[in-house]
Amino acid sequence: MYPVNLNVAGRLCLVVGGGRVALRKIRNLVEHGARVRVVAPEVVPEVQALAGGGQIELLLRGFQQGDASGAFLVFAATDQVEVQAVAAADARKYGALLNSADSPELCDFQLPAYFCRGGFQLAISTDGGSPAFSRFIRQKLEDEFGDEYEYSLCLLAIIRKKALAAGLDVGHNQKMFRKLLDDDLVDCIKSESWANLSKILYCHLPKQIDAEEIMEDFRGKCCQN
Numbered sequence: 001m002y003p004v005n006l007n008v009a010g011r012l013c014l015v016v017g018g019g020r021v022a023l024r025k026i027r028n029l030v031e032h033g034a035r036v037r038v039v040a041p042e043v044v045p046e047v048q049a050l051a052g053g054g055q056i057e058l059l060l061r062g063f064q065q066g067d068a069s070g071a072f073l074v075f076a077a078t079d080q081v082e083v084q085a086v087a088a089a090d091a092r093k094y095g096a097l098l099n100s101a102d103s104p105e106l107c108d109f110q111l112p113a114y115f116c117r118g119g120f121q122l123a124i125s126t127d128g129g130s131p132a133f134s135r136f137i138r139q140k141l142e143d144e145f146g147d148e149y150e151y152s153l154c155l156l157a158i159i160r161k162k163a164l165a166a167g168l169d170v171g172h173n174q175k176m177f178r179k180l181l182d183d184d185l186v187d188c189i190k191s192e193s194w195a196n197l198s199k200i201l202y203c204h205l206p207k208q209i210d211a212e213e214i215m216e217d218f219r220g221k222c223c224q225n
Helices: 020-031 045-052 081-093 131-144 147-165 170-182 185-190 194-204 211-223
Strands: 012-016 035-039 057-059 073-076 097-100 113-117 120-124
Touching (some): 081 097, 120 147, 170 194
Parallel strands (some): 073 097
């Protein structure tokens, strides 16, 4: 599988099925701004509540050929083999990317286990071999990567924006960020050692970037501590 992050905001995503497996996919899609259409003769209360709140479109009926028309992604998430097969064929017909809950070999894409710290995201995939193992690894990584990684990313994004505005060349920027990260930047943020963090910035930022201004932006926009 080719690893890629998809922007589904505003895109039509079809979920076939209304059980617990489907619910997890629906919630994830809603969270990422997709237009979600659910087709199922019966749904769990949580799916009905999402429809009642206007967050998804719900068609309380069985899947019909043509339902995949216009969809960007199709999720076949039922426990009925025949319905899964028809949904997969319909996705192929209309050029939608398919995820089939029970048939990894039919999938155009798979959903990794993942977690986020702000804009920092880690995803774990086993190529469909063992979703349970993916979840196990995710839980271990969640314990290892705390909020300091979210704040570090926020700080580095501020610095990168300033570096681009200053017209610094790519090679210089790469070396600068490597030095910042090698000099315990993340650990300083984790321990809230702001004086040491300032020293790191003054040491490694070029004169075109004001370290004091960077610290002010960081404290105001990122950690607020």
